[in-house]
Amino acid sequence: METVLFYLFATVALASAVMVVVNRKVFYSAISLIICLCSVAVLYLILESPFIAAIQIIVYAGAIMVVFLFVIMLLDPFSSAIIRDKKKFLGYIGVLLGILTITFLYPVLKSYDIAQTPKNPLFLDHEVGSIQQLGESLFNEYLLPFEMTSVLILIAIIGVVVLAKRQVSK
Amino acid sequence: MDLLHYLILSMLLFMVGAVGFIVKKNIISMFLCVELMLNAVNLSFIAFSSFLNQVDGQIIVFFVMVVAAVEAAVGLAITIALYRNRNTLSADDADTMKW
Numbered sequence: 001m002e003t004v005l006f007y008l009f010a011t012v013a014l015a016s017a018v019m020v021v022v023n024r025k026v027f028y029s030a031i032s033l034i035i036c037l038c039s040v041a042v043l044y045l046i047l048e049s050p051f052i053a054a055i056q057i058i059v060y061a062g063a064i065m066v067v068f069l070f071v072i073m074l075l076d077p078f079s080s081a082i083i084r085d086k087k088k089f090l091g092y093i094g095v096l097l098g099i100l101t102i103t104f105l106y107p108v109l110k111s112y113d114i115a116q117t118p119k120n121p122l123f124l125d126h127e128v129g130s131i132q133q134l135g136e137s138l139f140n141e142y143l144l145p146f147e148m149t150s151v152l153i154l155i156a157i158i159g160v161v162v163l164a165k166r167q168v169s170k
Numbered sequence: 171m172d173l174l175h176y177l178i179l180s181m182l183l184f185m186v187g188a189v190g191f192i193v194k195k196n197i198i199s200m201f202l203c204v205e206l207m208l209n210a211v212n213l214s215f216i217a218f219s220s221f222l223n224q225v226d227g228q229i230i231v232f233f234v235m236v237v238a239a240v241e242a243a244v245g246l247a248i249t250i251a252l253y254r255n256r257n258t259l260s261a262d263d264a265d266t267m268k269w
Binding site: 048055064102133152159 | 171173174175176177178179181182183185186189192193194196198201202203205206209212216217219220222223224225226228229231233235237238240242243244247248250251253254259
């Protein structure tokens, strides 16, 4: 069952990821990316991480991609801004480099042995995947980075307001 | 299902995103490819977290998602500013800084 689910959603994720790159129209690329994100969220559920799967769908596929679609519709990419590839050979070189990297990366991944990886002693006796455990370590060990993200988001908000503000005509 | 399957899937997703980032000319498409790469890395983080029984991976994925949201917001604001000033979405046309 688990194996079937893994292969099904891995195939969907890969196919929609390829569609993101292959599609000429940006809108369809964004829709394909939403499909990819949702199928990866199912893989998170298989890996016993329900909280991350939930925020993947709610925040990532729900909020961030809606912002993308909003901007895509605002800028009207269907008509003027679709760019014809003048340098076609660049695409072939890119695909070639990708295949080359995969062939070099595969033996590295294959030789990895999980039993030799040292474990963080903080989490040895906890069961992973419980939201309570996640929240506790987020507010104890990772409190400072968590607070830093609020500063980061504040900076981003100010930056976006400054960037998107219409310039006063001179 | 062992860890290698998830790592290979993550690698393939990442390479699709990376190749798309190189190939695409449209700025918004390039952003979508960056999101794809972030997503692939998140998948391998979650896989490690699950197979090592450690919760760190999930927390790091949480932070990656925050940074992805921030990056999308700022990047799209820059895209809108570029479109407003230059009336283009091509990354090749934004070459003022290119000598």
